[in-house]
Amino acid sequence: MLLLRRMLTRLHTPHIALLRAPLFTRKFFFIFSAAKHIAVNYLFPMAVSLGNVRPCVLTSFHHKPTPRVCRSNLRFSKNNRLRLLLTKFSPSSKRCCHFHPLKSSSINGFSVQNDSLEHFDGEVNVDFNEKIRRWIRFIQSILPGGSWWSFDDDVEVKIMAKPVTLWRALGKMWDLVSKDRWIIFAAFSALIIAALSEIFIPHFLTASIFTAQSSEIAVFHRNVRLLILLCVTSGICSGLRGCCFGIANMILVKRMRETLYSALLLQDISFFDSETVGDLTSRLGSDCQQVSRVIGNDLNLILRNVLQGTGALIYLIVLSWPLGLCTLMICSALAGLMLIYGLYQKKAAKLVQEITASANEVAQETFSLMRTVRVYGTEKQEVKRYKHWLGKLADINLRQSAAYGFWNLCFNMLYHSTQVIAVLIGGMFIMRGNITAEQLTKFILYSEWLIYSTWWVGDNLSSLMQSVGASEKVFQLMDLMPSDQFMSKGKKLQRLMGRIDFVDVSFRYSSREMVPVLQHVNISVNPGEVVAIAGLSGSGKSTLVNLLLRLYEPTNGQILIDGFPIKEVDIKWLRGRIGFVGQEPKLFRMDISSNISYGCTQDIKQQDIEWAAKQAYAHDFIMSLPSGYETLVDDDLLSGGQKQRIAIARAILRDPTILILDEATSALDAESEHNIKVATLSNGLLVKSLHFLSLYVLICYYI
Template sequence: MRRIIVLLFVSVVSLIDVVLTTVFYCQGRKFHQTFKGAFFRYSFTSSVFDLWILCVLRCSVSLGLVLGILLGREIGINRVKSTRTISVFLAGICVMFTLIKLLSVSEHSQLLNNVWFWSLFTWTLVSSVLLVLQWRILGNITVVEPPVLKINCDGDPAESEALLGDKKEENKLEKDKDKKKSDAKSTILRLFSFSKPDWMFISAGFLFLTLSATGEIFIPFYTGKVVDGIVIDKSQKEFTKAIIVMALISVGSAITAGLRGGCMFMANRRLNLRIRNALFSSIVNQEVGFFDTVQTGDITSRLTSDTTTMSDTLGLNVNIFLRSLIKALGVLFFMFKLSWRLTVVTFIGLPCMLAVSKIYGKYYKKLSEEVQDSLASANNVAEEACSTMRTVRSFANEKGEIQRYADKLAVTYKLNKKQALMYSGFVWSNMLFELALTVSVLYYGGHLVIDGALTGGTLISFILYQIQLGDCVDSMGYVYTGLMQAAGASEKVFEYIDRKPQINHQGNLAPDDIQGHIEFKDVCFSYPSRPDVPVLKNISFTVNPGEVIALVGPSGGGKTSCVNLLEYFYTPQSGQVLLDNMSIQLYDHHYLHKQVSLVGQEPVLYARSIEENIRYGLHENEWSDKLIKEAAEMANAHSFITELKDGYKTQTGEKGVQMSGGQKQRIAIARALLRKPRVLLLDEATSALDAESEYLVQQALYKSLSGRTVIIIAHRLSTVERADRIIVIDKGEVIEQGTHKQLLGLKGIYTNLVKRQLLLSDNAWSKDGPNSPGKESGQLTVPQECSCYRRHRSSNRHPSGRISSRHASGNSVLSEEDGTGRENVTFIVGSI
């Protein structure tokens, strides 16, 4: 029904167009006499019969579109929709022809005094615009097709389904395209809304801009006065007066232009900072899973280049647009005042220039988005290489990284070449149109001067105004492309700003005291970056307050994932993680991470002093120099810190690069202990320490664990054997639980892990191997006291001359005599 109404509406408008044009052409009477012999008596300068023919052509196009839609249905509508640009082109031709007709008719003043002529002229311009609207209305018709049968004529339902799927996909792409256009417009409007707090600077800048542009408008006018005073009036008083006025206007324009620039610059800088703060605030508040899927280089690219492009392009283009618009309005006023005929000549070339700007802007926006994406990709490579320079150097892959970065920049360079070609074509076409327009004005203006309709000074003023108008139109054309560039850069920025974190730290539970009871109840979990890979499968275990629990198992079994869930970095797909019988989601974000502290295997230090790293995240009333020192002593870090030149003020470098691995771990342990947490999570927290430092740190930790719940993830036997309970996790499931001795008695996974670590045990180095006769197959002989805290060391000589020395810290040492009295020593680091 709606389609029929639209088609009827377009047909009625076309009919009205024919009727009104005919009435105006015939001057409301004697229709048959007016058309009789009109073709044979036709004269371009005195007849308006061609305007009636133009109307017939317009209506034929409209009715042809209606007929095509009736016959072709959806195909016809899609063709109309895809050829909207042609309607603008046809309307532009109609407008240009009508203006040219007005100039030719103006040579006969009797027609200009005829109201019917002006009615026909005005209606022709209006109907040309209506042609574009009719075309767009027809292209927006939605056709409701009858349901497609599941079974086609050949009895194959799959083919019918495929056809239906293709149509749905086409409709989806079309909708996405339209949505993208509307999003670009809304993005620009939103950019303007970000500038609302700067309304004082913008208002002042707009005032000074108006004064400056108005002053510049009068310069060509008084230039013509100077020429007339010298050439025509030959009066020194007249041209001197004109020069003085020009000088005063120029000085005033210069002053106001400077003030305008300062105000707009301040508004632009404030906008840039506001966008950066909004973007960084949104990024920092995203869940940890967001950073698992988005590369750091992409984020830094949005924070740097994209935000700068947004604010600078917006500020610059708004400034240019307002100044150009004000100047263009003033210039048009003076141009009409000086000569309306020359103004009409100028208007004839405007549709061509606007069409070029629109086409160029549309393509340039697409290129701008591709350039921003390619730069973000290149930044990812650079950021990754710079942040892992030690790995790059250790594998001697400097050339490889350089080549990767060069390849990414090569893609950007190809896009830049396209931009350069588009820019060159845009400038070339604009300059050609301007040249043609200038030649036309000069030729027609010279004709008017010869006829006495203009003075020489007036023609010079008009030409100067025309040059200014051309500059204004060019500037506004650049504004459009610039705004499209800003829209392309800001889409991703606003996408990040608008993104809602999937994990909201909205909890407000903050009890005065917390016991530290932890419970995992049927927890299933997969990482957001790998949703199809289950990491934890219905895992359940309990940690009592003050208990020391060790999580062990093969790598990738899910141990660190348990810690990540307890830190509320992620949320499980099902099940609950409870702290004191309350879901961790209910706790206040700051309270939770003060009560639960984590020391990771690769702790991160910031490019600050050691003291600042230890007290990171704490308010001034939550730390003191004494407390920092005590925490460092408990972490066995105070001794090496005091040996440094600047002590606690020593800078650690970016990501702690100036510290060794063991020093970073001890600083991180001190950072965790300073908070006096009720729950302490140690994820391979001493893996980078030597045996002596590990022994001292562990002694200090166990002294400070009174009343704390501790979860330890470690591979070293020395780290886990003193735990109150050991939980073995493999493939996301709890396999075994118990003390060290209990688990050894089970002869299960834990026993095998210990066996691998103590590879050089007596049984391992027996002459006939572990499965030799007289011994139970798979039996493991473990010393009764296997503790690094007793610093136990047992040695056995193998018949081959090798000496097996096992440190209870979990590191095995194999020394071999080579018959020369020297020992070749090989260190084997075992793990469980």
């Protein structure tokens, strides 16, 4: 170290020109400068980005910090070879730093002008030993078991899914495909026949070679015929196995999505208040698709290689038990690494799916609010939000790739160790006369088969555990119990008169239980009355409607329908007799006729649809469209008033006993609103929720 300091000190003195220095000194100077450039521009930024090394300045050695200036330019030739061109020595400088400018920083003492670097090293004094310690910590962090491999500090998502064991996940998958178990049985039968056929191929292949060498023609022809039979049988059964497992895999993914979708639709509305649309669609899409490899690829190859590896191990022990035990020990070490690698990949897969769901949530939110994004010009901010999650995803994928590379490294080392041990010990046995050359050849072939079978089991087992880790949230959602509204069947009244009573009703949303929305509300509405509920925004008008529709359950109190508690009335039957138009009506991506008749259980004719549209004063604008009632619309292709008219027509078509309009005419002009009111007065009970800014309390009055 002292010699290196002296050489660097002499190198940086202005009294010795670089070109007049000895050849060894010049070579060392350029090699050291190039290594320093690579460390500063590539290795050191990577270490800083990983958070294991603090930003510092790599400077040469000096005795005391005196203000000196040093400038250098860096250029690259066409073949990317580094050229260090010394441009100027400051007369007062006793050294010069040769590395590319990083950033302009008053903390580090850097100032960038064009491609030149001015370094006021008097402001910075970094201890050489400290830099060495930082690099040692960085190298330790990237070694197996280091902090770089940990997922605990880098991820900003909270994993809510409960851990699912491998056997429990496989049991759930079996429940989904058990109705078509004949496909699974056919696949397993083909797998067993193909695996057994392939196990004997190395035996007869080696026997054919050595019988040909010994001129045993009859034995040679017999071995060749058996070899051809085994190859044909293996090919046919392998094709059948792949086809059956592929069909079973398709059935699994299809039924998993059906089960998950059904489970989600049967949840309470409060569930959708806490879950985002982007997250749920990601579970239906990418998470279920992640399971598509389980049966068709992972289980298929795992079972095949387990059978083949077991057969190869038995053959090796029968052939030569000492060599067989050596190979078994290597396979045991490989299996231990396989287990660690599989658990690591399972945890990584869970994080990948959570981060993917968060990225999909950002994209879905941006696309749904595209007009707002465009008006406020926040495209770059949304791209930055999306890139943030993609960066997290890339970081996890980088560690997965590094772990996969380390796994392959261990496999290749153990694989070649098996070959060396087999040749070494087998050669000694041949010289002693314990085994023949034919037996050693068979042993080498079967030992390679056993090692490769172990590797395939490990590789596909890690893929299987990734799929299980990615599907944990899917299984958790599938296990959710349906809402009580769908579990219990209430009574169906002979005739709904339409009397509504709110008796001491209080309510709080589960997402904000500390904030009361309604407190001790008492309202009575008689059949045939038209009631308007007015109040400021956020006073609870829409909440009253949601409670009447039983989208939420009251925290305290109860709601009576014709004197019966609403919980005892069949909810599907009750909703079929209520017409509802919300504040912001939503349309499905279908034609206008289908949107108006949406939810009607009885047979609806086109004349009925047109009658409802005329009652809602929507017929004229519908007929002005190119395709009339067959025009394809969605939530963004019509104006607010047009959507409200279609939603009102949808409610009128149901011929409801109770008609609820929650600010349903806010986007209509005064004349259209008056005409719709007149048309709807004949539809039984009309409950209206309106805003009156001059009122500061909840007012219920009869019109």
